[in-house]
Amino acid sequence: MVNSKLKLAGAVASAALTIGGAAMGEETPSWCGPDEATLALMDGFGGNSWRQVTNAAAAIEAAKCPSITNYEYSDAQGNTQKAISDIKAFTAKGTDALIVFADSGPAVLPAMTSAYRAGRVVIPFRVEVAGEEGVNFSKYLNTDFYGEGVTFANWIKEILPDGGNVLFLSGPAGTSQGVQAYEGMKSVLGDEYVFLNSLPFAVTNWDPALTQQVLTAEIAKHDEIDVIVSDFGPSLVGALPEFEKYGRSIPAIAAADGNSIGCFWHEKHESNPDFELFTVSTGNDDVRLAVQWAAALATGGTPPEQEMNPVPPFENSITGEPNPVQCRDDLPGSIFLSSSVPADVQAKAVGGK
């Protein structure tokens, strides 16, 4: 039932050993207690580089705590039944702390509740699962997607002070990430900013093929798109050249960061005068807080004070603050330079050279 990917596990394990080894000489973090425990990350959909880098980040963080004797990873491959059986399998196996990336949402809540009642530490993060702390799971760690929307909107107001046409693309229909980001944007942007997409966002499933089809339709439909907002920047890369087919400049983009979109901006911005790029950190490191909480509760350490992951700005092609647009064209496009996982370790984790 538990699907461990050997190739990935090798890359991640070596990364964790390398970085964790360095950490051995450092002081044990306060969230790492004296009791030995095992820890697992249960991914709902591991089929993209973002999740592989997140897995690498989790492995590295877990390796900082000597009391964590084993770290494992499972991938439900977008299958809700498998996500449930993965949670049950780790519970039955006796894994002490379960971190759940609950892509299936509340559908996995009963399995999490069973695990929690069986005495496991259960930490869902990033995706809302309903339920209640202390009843269904140990601690839910949200990411501030509302704040992400606010950050995007503030930048949009800077570049388009008089209003404009906004196209917002997100993942599967109803994903809380997209809904919250939209609400965040609407809290800042007035009626002079028109959302061209069906509300709250155009559904792309974060799939490059669907993104390309959606963007093709939107470009044909709207003569003026002033800014495109996406919470997964790399999925835009294949679709943006559509603007050039129409003889139009690629518009301003506000997105979560990715090496491929950074490199794409470097490649295209001179020939596309309207192409400005603003990114926020894509949030691979959110899992670190989840690991810290899980380890603290399972090993008897001190839980962190932080209970929510912020979404800070990362790149700004206009001001260069906090960073100019980054590109490592010697490494795969599918890595994320905002992550604290070193770029070359990410490259190994995503199967690049």
Place this chain on the structure above:
Amino acid sequence: MAGNSKTAPFFSSAGSGIFRMPGPQILTVLLSIVGLVVASIFFAPSSITLGAVSGSIPFAAVLAIVGLGQLLVVQQGGFDLSVPGGVSLAVVICAHVPAGDNAVLPYAVGLAICAALATGILNGVMVGVFRVNAVIATIGVNALLYGGVFAVSGGVPILTTPLLQKIVIGTTFGIPHSVYFALAALIVVAFVVKKTVMGRRFEVIGANKTAAAAVGLRVRLHESMAYVYAQLLYCLAGILLAGILREPTAFQGEALLLPSIAVVVLGGTLSGGRGYPLATFIAAIFLNQLSQFALAVGVPYSGQSIIQALALGLGISVHSMQRRFGQRKLT
């Protein structure tokens, strides 16, 4: 049947012409697409602009090729549920094996074709020789293929080689190359099925295996080979998809399973026997344009799904009624 080798005209109204122009299947799907274009003119004019069509037509080409593969299997009375695995494996082999190196691309394409042949033979032997239910056999093989996808890619996307992008995205006379590949696949499938002895045997076997066996045709061989041809077509679709998408995911074939069956059914091939490659091809264009129409109208995602489902249901109903009406006339 082999002895009855009267050559059919290139176009004919009945029997074995390559493109059965006036056939009710083609007329139905053609009328559907005309109706859709008219609806687009009034409700979603942007969906039929040159830019929108040229941007979305490569996806129609991919769907048409996958649909032709599924058509061959349906003609033999089966269903091929290994479409997602077959397409995804070709995508990841063509993207990950070269890892950006143009020089390795021909080797990767060769490897993808070999993998498709092996998969097709496996499916074919299980269904044609060991008589395993086609749905069960192909769903099992699909799981096996996903294992291969993971082994090659680790489950992650990667940028495709510039050469593959250039070949597939490039245009000649303003038409994307992927469309030429799809047209070539259509011509080959239609010609072989409708104009060769092997193709005529293939259809006859699909229509009635018992009768075909009684006249000495190699039923199991033809039935098995349908899965091999299908995998080769999925492989072609996967290679094209790897080029169309600058950074394809590892599971890019996932979304093609249901549409592949839908275009076969919309094209009028509802069960074993006679197949309609041209109608299947046009149905792929129809389905793609329907998606663009729904997107351009701007209805919510749920509405888009409902529009597509209604169109499919309507198309299938029309074909079913045609079939029942035809059978009544015969009796």
